[in-house]
Amino acid sequence: xxxxxxxxxxxxxxxxFESNILRLVKGARECRAIKLGQVDAIIDRVSGRAILLPDAxxxxxxxxxxxxxxxxxxxxxxxxxxEHYRFAMCTGAAIGSEKSGVNGIIGKMLWELxxxxxxxxxxxxxxxxxxxxxxxxxxELRRIDxxxxxxxxxxxxxxxxxxxxxxxxxxxxxxxxSERKQTEIGAPESDRFARATLDALAxxxxxxxxxxxxxxxxxxxxxFADSRNGNAADCSEGDNYSARTxxxxxxESVNNIAMTAGIRQxxxxxxxxxxxxxxFDTPSGLRWFIATVTRLHGVGAACxxxxxxxxxxxxxxxxxxxxxxxxxxxxxxxNSTSQALKAVIRAVCETQQWDCGRYFRLDPETSLxxxxxxxxxxxxxxxxxxxxxxxxxxxxxxxSAGRASKSSHPIWVVNGSRGSHMxxxxxxxxxxxxxxxxxxxxxxxxxxxVFAFSGRIVCEQDDRLLYAVGTIGKQVGQFLRxxxxxxxxxxxxxxxxxxxxxxxxxxWEQDSNFRFTKIVGTGIVGAGDVLGKTLWEVPAIVLxxxxxxxxxxxxxxxxxxxxxxxxxxxxxxxxxHYLISGEPVYDEIGxxxxxxxxxxxxxxxxxxxxxxxxxxxxxxxLM
Amino acid sequence: MRRKKSRxxxxxxxxxxxxxxxxxxxxxxxxxxxxxxxxxxxxxxxLKDNFSLEIxxxxxxxxxxxADGIVVTPSLSILSRSPNGKIVGNLSDKxxxxxxxxxxx
Numbered sequence: 109x110x111x112x113x114x115x116x117x118x119x120x121x122x123x124x125f126e127s128n129i130l131r132l133v134k135g136a137r138e139c140r141a142i143k144l145g146q147v148d149a150i151i152d153r154v155s156g157r158a159i160l161l162p163d164a165x166x167x168x169x170x171x172x173x174x175x176x177x178x179x180x181x182x183x184x185x186x187x188x189x190x191e192h193y194r195f196a197m198c199t200g201a202a203i204g205s206e207k208s209g210v211n212g213i214i215g216k217m218l219w220e221l222x223x224x225x226x227x228x229x230x231x232x233x234x235x236x237x238x239x240x241x242x243x244x245x246x247x248e249l250r251r252i253d254x255x256x257x258x259x260x261x262x263x264x265x266x267x268x269x270x271x272x273x274x275x276x277x278x279x280x281x282x283x284x285x286s287e288r289k290q291t292e293i294g295a296p297e298s299d300r301f302a303r304a305t306l307d308a309l310a311x312x313x314x315x316x317x318x319x320x321x322x323x324x325x326x327x328x329x330x331x332f333a334d335s336r337n338g339n340a341a342d343c344s345e346g347d348n349y350s351a352r353t354x355x356x357x358x359x360e361s362v363n364n365i366a367m368t369a370g371i372r373q374x375x376x377x378x379x380x381x382x383x384x385x386x387x388f389d390t391p392s393g394l395r396w397f398i399a400t401v402t403r404l405h406g407v408g409a410a411c412x413x414x415x416x417x418x419x420x421x422x423x424x425x426x427x428x429x430x431x432x433x434x435x436x437x438x439x440x441x442x443n444s445t446s447q448a449l450k451a452v453i454r455a456v457c458e459t460q461q462w463d464c465g466r467y468f469r470l471d472p473e474t475s476l477x478x479x480x481x482x483x484x485x486x487x488x489x490x491x492x493x494x495x496x497x498x499x500x501x502x503x504x505x506x507x508s509a510g511r512a513s514k515s516s517h518p519i520w521v522v523n524g525s526r527g528s529h530m531x532x533x534x535x536x537x538x539x540x541x542x543x544x545x546x547x548x549x550x551x552x553x554x555x556x557x558v559f560a561f562s563g564r565i566v567c568e569q570d571d572r573l574l575y576a577v578g579t580i581g582k583q584v585g586q587f588l589r590x591x592x593x594x595x596x597x598x599x600x601x602x603x604x605x606x607x608x609x610x611x612x613x614x615x616w617e618q619d620s621n622f623r624f625t626k627i628v629g630t631g632i633v634g635a636g637d638v639l640g641k642t643l644w645e646v647p648a649i650v651l652x653x654x655x656x657x658x659x660x661x662x663x664x665x666x667x668x669x670x671x672x673x674x675x676x677x678x679x680x681x682x683x684x685h686y687l688i689s690g691e692p693v694y695d696e697i698g699x700x701x702x703x704x705x706x707x708x709x710x711x712x713x714x715x716x717x718x719x720x721x722x723x724x725x726x727x728x729x730l731m
Numbered sequence: 732m733r734r735k736k737s738r739x740x741x742x743x744x745x746x747x748x749x750x751x752x753x754x755x756x757x758x759x760x761x762x763x764x765x766x767x768x769x770x771x772x773x774x775x776x777x778l779k780d781n782f783s784l785e786i787x788x789x790x791x792x793x794x795x796x797x798a799d800g801i802v803v804t805p806s807l808s809i810l811s812r813s814p815n816g817k818i819v820g821n822l823s824d825k826x827x828x829x830x831x832x833x834x835x836x
Contacts, residue, residue, distance in 0.1 A: 133802055146762050147803045148761065148763050149804045150803050156793055158790050164762065168758060171759060
């Protein structure tokens, strides 16, 4: 196989070129064609070479020169390397020094030239690229030229192969970018600076034109767009963002309808700014954003700037605060344990997007977790799940509820079927519930029960929620403990009252000025209304002056008194007889708040005693 | 350089059998380019899909040309004719080409 390029010098310098040609061509048709100027090349049977005729030769050379010229127009130089990466040719002096010119480059490899911005590691990387026969573009090389100025050269190249696909070297172009680089470095307020600033922002930003098409977007926008493949948010430069948002359907369609309307209003100049809180479903869960569309004035094709500020962290913190407040309020407003538990379950479900929740009370005697309260969203699968779990019990060694009860720590289960967090016999996967979250209710270091929440959407573990539910678990635990104590106290008080009622006729209470504030039972019959009066202010009560002094001094000293006996003069002239006993009462901080005690109507007993005394006296008289 | 164009079954009314041709050229030299353009027009107009054409660059494969008895380029060798027909030149003589192809008189 011969080389493609003919040797024009040899052909034209040969004096008897025409006779040589005629010697090669014997056929009449061929000779005629040559004479008509319709032949480009003649094949020499002896040498096996194709010899171009002068016109064809000139045309091909001209074409090649034109190509070179075009290459040089679009670049500062053209170069070729052999298969050992040595420069075989180079036009333009961009690579080498001005003094030595092209001769200083031929036969050398790129890394043998005096560039000062590449380390050995960089060259090694470049060599690897070459070994892989990769195309390289815009490799920036820096050198000091003969006048001492810094020059920056951009070099691009691609591999060459022959027809057997054997590697023959590289060829490419060079461009002197010194001035452009200098301009970029010397102008900090330039586009490059603005671009770098924009890219440094964590907020996703893009600029759109009047048609809603994205002109430019920052790095954060591109990162988010990549993660949102298939959604409106995956728009990039050149895409019509406004049109894409209008196309979206599904859970985010409401967001996008609002955004589309907002963008259109801002583009139309109906408003200067549009702000909207929206959310996106991302692989790491829901993320919330404040979207802002701001109108731009006098900046060319740019019409509006769209930004998405990620407020997920703030939103989640707000949700947790709202949850804690709701729980605290629910506990404060609840009259019963059942009401409180239901309110807490509902608050967690609604603020944290769980489909249903249940409370299992730990029975200290059997150690079983018995379901006590439940709440679920009104969705078929969820209702079925809640219904089927009613009345069930969980062994403390079973499932995540049992584990949470035993460990006193919250548990987050991503796959419900793995954790078997649900009631025995009600696997979550049967009902479509696949995520779970369980936390214990603790009071004074003891587990009273567990809350278990389930959902159809598998959410990633939320550490802040896990931390927050520790507090909620303790709040609920304290509430339950107080309720237990209240109930115990109420029962005890009721028992005491019953006993008091059995042993006395009435119960009374006085304030700190010894005025009656409460009388339960028969009271002082025949004495009129005694409430608001002290004992000695009741006119019907008969007591000697000494006894009054003694009683008042006992009260003033806040002493208990027992069986103070007094008479009450009835309108019919008869007397009724009473005994009262009392003790001082103090409030929570120890301040005296009055007296309380009991009273006993001893009229019958006294009358019987009187009758008995009379009878004894009668008998004595008879004797 | 070798360019080969193969077509399916005949749809041309003029020819019963497919025409098999080889065009020998010299790179992008003027007459070679002209020959390719002229042959392309003839094929489109008269042969439709009923032909097979191989283009051989003699600057790359001179021995193929020699083996086929080709001395100058451009030359068109019609292999489907017996004996093989050959046209020398840039094929600007359309009637001569058609005659050689057996399409007209």
